[in-house]
Amino acid sequence: MTADIYADLMLRWLVGRSGRSLYELVNISEFAREQMIPFEIAEEAVRLLEHRGHVLLTVAFGPTIDARVTTPGLQHVDRLEADLRSTSARLDHALTLLMKAADTEPSGQLQLASFIGTATFHGDHLTVDEILRAVRYLHDHGLAFATPEDPPQQLTLTTRGWDCALSGKTVRTFVNDQNSASPVFNQHIHVGGTGAQGVNVTQNVTNTTGLSADDLIGLIQELRGIAPQLAPDEQEGFVHDVEILEDAEQDTPARLSAGERIRARLIDSGIPALISYAPRVVELVAGLG
Numbered sequence: 001m002t003a004d005i006y007a008d009l010m011l012r013w014l015v016g017r018s019g020r021s022l023y024e025l026v027n028i029s030e031f032a033r034e035q036m037i038p039f040e041i042a043e044e045a046v047r048l049l050e051h052r053g054h055v056l057l058t059v060a061f062g063p064t065i066d067a068r069v070t071t072p073g074l075q076h077v078d079r080l081e082a083d084l085r086s087t088s089a090r091l092d093h094a095l096t097l098l099m100k101a102a103d104t105e106p107s108g109q110l111q112l113a114s115f116i117g118t119a120t121f122h123g124d125h126l127t128v129d130e131i132l133r134a135v136r137y138l139h140d141h142g143l144a145f146a147t148p149e150d151p152p153q154q155l156t157l158t159t160r161g162w163d164c165a166l167s168g169k170t171v172r173t174f175v176n177d178q179n180s181a182s183p184v185f186n187q188h189i190h191v192g193g194t195g196a197q198g199v200n201v202t203q204n205v206t207n208t209t210g211l212s213a214d215d216l217i218g219l220i221q222e223l224r225g226i227a228p229q230l231a232p233d234e235q236e237g238f239v240h241d242v243e244i245l246e247d248a249e250q251d252t253p254a255r256l257s258a259g260e261r262i263r264a265r266l267i268d269s270g271i272p273a274l275i276s277y278a279p280r281v282v283e284l285v286a287g288l289g
Helices: 003-018 029-035 039-052 071-085 087-104 112-116 128-140 159-167 171-181 213-229 232-246 252-268 278-288
Strands: 055-059 065-069 109-111 144-146 154-157 184-191 199-206
Touching: 003 029, 003 039, 003 065, 003 071, 029 039, 039 055, 039 065, 039 071, 065 071, 071 087, 087 109, 087 112, 087 128, 087 154, 087 159, 087 171, 109 112, 112 128, 128 144, 128 154, 154 159, 159 171, 159 278, 213 232, 213 278, 232 252, 252 278
Parallel strands: none
Antiparallel strands: 055 065, 109 154, 144 154, 184 199
């Protein structure tokens, strides 16, 4: 955890320990012992709280600091507690953390097992269910692709997800802005491993700029290249649909149907490397509609 995260947690602890008193002095060494962290980290956190005007400090001799909460500190804790009780605020924060974590990975791929153990909100750990709910939100709205295991093990940003990360907007603001400005293509994906119950979800992918000829050519070439990885009885139909999708003289409904069949075959393959192409196919098809 960073000092900033410990600061929120410490402020809530100080308010609880002091009984919301503006006069009660509390030794932060107790906080360091309870959290099993070095005193230096606790000191960095309380100095940050002092800088924000949330506490006043009394420094005694030796490695000890007493703190008392200020009125702005109490008000801030009340806001924190309201956020912590808000399902919507917790979802927004989980979405932000997931996007930031995936964005820092050069490949845009985030391993969820390691992420889940470190995700916090105002010093409070987010639950596995809360994180998986955020993963489904990103998946459903075309910002990321979640692998089909149940629960998913990896999250990969789509092109639209990169756009969101670079926009500087919150995830839900970005989605709302895009959905209000552009038509939406709905993709139905079965999320779950082979033999698993799975969950049917809808992925909304907004076509905002369209696809260039180079985008189309590049993806078509890649799809032809991965065809041999499909089951033998799926390969011929897959290649035929790729040809329909590529043919600009085909009418739009035929190309849309071919794209949907391609996407379905990729998802049904159960092979993560193939499944990762599905969001790109959806984006391509959305540009045709």
